[in-house]
Amino acid sequence: EPEVTQTPSHQVTQMGQEVILRCVPISNHLYFYWYRQILGQKVEFLVSFYNNEISEKSEIFDDQFSVERPDGSNFTLKIRSTKLEDSAMYFCASSDTGTDTQYFGPGTRLTVL
């Protein structure tokens, strides 16, 4: 069964450093998403992406964040200058249509020291 994959599974970085989190969505899906989950809290929406542009973004998704689909399979989330409060699990998700079921990857645990 097709699945969303994410790398790395765990990323440790120093405050102020740039990180890139990578995702490979399900191959025939057209809509891509990033979510964040701080330890012990609920999953929060960051950004949605369709047709090579951002469809919607939350207040969390400020100028430090960017997303890109560099080729036909990868979808990346970049944090330009990480802060301590960026430490969280980051989940990528994809769906066939914009209002269809979203399938999640296993997540990348980001730890900012």
Next chain:
Amino acid sequence: GQQLNQSPQSMFIQEGEDVSMNCTSSSIFNTWLWYKQDPGEGPVLLIALYKAGELTSNGRLTAQFGITRKDSFLNISASIPSDVGIYFCAGTSRKGKLIFGQGTELSVKP
């Protein structure tokens, strides 16, 4: 903004018991989804609901999308130890983003 209120926050039950959890919102959602999350992993889809009033089953799981599109419940029958985890409801907004509830942490005692 749109919010989902999920209850209960946690449940401690005996193996074999039935479980019920629910979500309510003041907003209407297009789609209602139930996910399960194990520690350190991503949410795994359990049931998706697309129509108001829809009642859907997936094995021992049953979920319904409220007629007003503002609420949903999830029932688990005859719980087993592997049902342990955090269950999240999530609603899809008009633009497609998912709004998650706070989660229900389920503990099952053998």
